[in-house]
Amino acid sequence: DTEVTQTPKHLVMGMTNKKSLKCEQHMGHRAMYWYKQKAKKPPELMFVYSYEKLSINESVPSRFSPECPNSSLLNLHLHALQPEDSALYLCASSPTDYSNQPQHFGDGTRLSIL
């Protein structure tokens, strides 16, 4: 069982809907990440939070809005998504955002945009 829990596992939404993806870890990690993974491709970094503050935004469109309410939780708010946003969204955490830190991944939310 993964130590990073993501909900929901699957999500189907229309382009006008608003939904949120949730990620939770209780390992005491202070860095959390959102990745997007298309089929047969590697994960691509979207956002990094370090000590609950956004430290990296990889030029992600504003229709994706991350939020880190506390050190254990990470949300990704979705609004007005496009069909090309359909993908597996992975959350990860690590003890800190320093180099060499192992990242622990959740099993992802598979998102389909109609």
Next chain:
Amino acid sequence: TQLLEQSPQFLSIQEGENLTVYCNSSSVFSSLQWYRQEPGEGPVLLVTVVTGGEVKKLKRLTFQFGDARKDSSLHITAAQPGDTGLYLCAPTDSWGKLQFGAGTQVVVTP
């Protein structure tokens, strides 16, 4: 952004055979991690290599980091169906960001 190449893209072998996956860059890595991702799951860290020339073993998996820290390899001995998955190399930069290679899909058939 460093140019990162992972090869081969796809590998299909029989149980008991050996295989090697390569990860190469035009730049020097400060460190490199190898992950395996199975269908329907997130990537799982296998190993982190930091020192040039380093060799690490994890049961039947042997990881090498090149002397110049520009390349790495993963060798699996006597592959088993449970080794099936997407193998990803990921150098880290000074900010801790992972840059994943394109991945090698390994399929081991009984």
